[in-house]
Amino acid sequence: MNVVRNYMYNAGYQLLTLIVPFITVPYIARVLGPEGVGINSYTNSIITYFLLLGTLGITVYGNREIAYHRDDFEQRTKTFWEIELLQVMTVVVAYGLFLVFVLFQTQYKSYFLLQSLWIVAGVFDISWLFMGMEDFKKTVLRNSLVKVASLIAIFTLVKTKADVGTYIMILGLAQVLGNLTLWPYLHNVVGKPKIDLSGIMSHLKPTIVLFIPQIATQVYLQLNRTMLGQFDSVTAAGYYDFADKLVKMVLAVITATGTVMLPHMSHLAAQGSLRRLNRLLYKSFSFSTLLALPLMFGLAAIAHSLVPLYYGPKFSVVSQLIMIEAPVALLIGWSNVIGLQYLMPLKRVKDYTASVTYGALANIVINVPLILTLGVSGATMATVISEVVVTAYQLFVIRDMVSYRNLFADGWKFLVAAVAMFIPVFGLNLTMSISAVSLALQVVLGMGIYFGILAILKPDILRDGLYFLKSRRK
Secondary structure, three states, rough: HHHHHHHHHHHHHHHHHHOOOOOOOHHHHHHHHHHHHHHHHHHHHHHHHHHHHOOOHHHHHHHHHHHHHHOOHHHHHHHHHHHHHHHHHHHHHHHHHOOOOHOOOOOOOOHHHHHHHHHHHHHHHHHHHHHOOOOOHHHHHHHHHHHHHHHHHHHOOOOOHHHHHHHHHHHHHHHHHHOHHHHHHHOOOOOOOOOOOHHHHHHHHHHHHHHHHHHHHHHHHHHHHHHHHHOOOOOHHHHHHHHHHHHHHHHHHHHHHHHHHHHHHHHHHOOOOOOHHHHHHHHHHHHHHHHHHHHHHHHHHHHHHHHHHHHHHOOOOOOHEEEEEEEHHHHHHHHHHHHHHOOOOOOHHHHHHHHHHHHHHHHHHHHHHHHHHHHHHHHHHHHHHHHHHHHHHHHHHHOOOOOHHHOOOHHHHHHHHHHHHHHHHHHHHHHOOHHHHHHHHHHHHHHHHHHHHHHHHHHHHHHHHHHHHHHHHH
């Protein structure tokens, strides 16, 4: 029940994080244009590297460590302050390196400085504490208010192409304020800090171990934007960013399970409940596939009319990019379950690190030739190939720990329903006039076909859901 409730909170917040850009992105696309969007995308991709360096692997590591000690107040307090003080130290070092970087920049210097608010926000990020405690309500409600405030600020203050800096500043300040809103709750969760330098430094090595897969992940998440800005143009980076954002917006609903399940699975692993851990893995994997396949096929089916309607005619090339990148929804959905919900709680960090490192290497090897020959389409293909490498390797390393038969038990049912949905919706999308009404009809039809077929095929995850709803009524 606690897991389901936390998933609902987190999924609700993820939906809000979808709704805010869903509302603002069409406006920003038309006001700032491809170049303005590209400048934000390119400069943010650079700043992400410094933020990542500052926070190391603390978000995941802190979440897991708090989950291990959540029933021991003294140990929880000690663990929290040691990790948080380490985070302050590493972010300060990262910001110092950023300032050195800025000294050598002649283009976009002011935008880089505004983007650095994201690094500052890293100092105050204690969301991992509440996630480790499986208390998602506080993080969701407080951040939701900040998201709404940033939405209002964007529509109020961003009016012309010259407001790129204002837009960047609003997003950065929202991140800082969102992190600060959790601090008033701190005294209810942990005690006063007792500074112990040796205790602080004891967390450095394990966070660096987790930092390696995160930096590898960011390579193939951010490198495409950076390389497009270098080898093509910031406009191409903007096209890629919008295609990637739309896929990732949809994906956020799926990956919400990872944030919720990590502390729960870590707690089970700490108790040695491996059989129960595997049962939850099968259910979570099935649930992820249930959501990912229709989102993948559905997004590809409506891309032709969605992009000009949503982003505007200047971004029509994005529809092709979305169709190429759509499989990422399924691939990341699966790797999120295996990597974050299974390998990480079992402390098989080396396997997780290897998977994302191979994905990053694949991205580096194929990115430049694909960008030079195919431009932004090549960068999008590189993203998909990287995710294939990550997911395939993770499936390989768990071969002796799980049953593939149980893992993919109902996969064929979801695939049949998703393909059956795609064919008529794609046909209608190509033939019907481009309008919000026709797009809505296609989405409703697609959902009806997908869940209608699943109602006939009856996968176990749907039966479990119906059982849960009936038990709640009683």
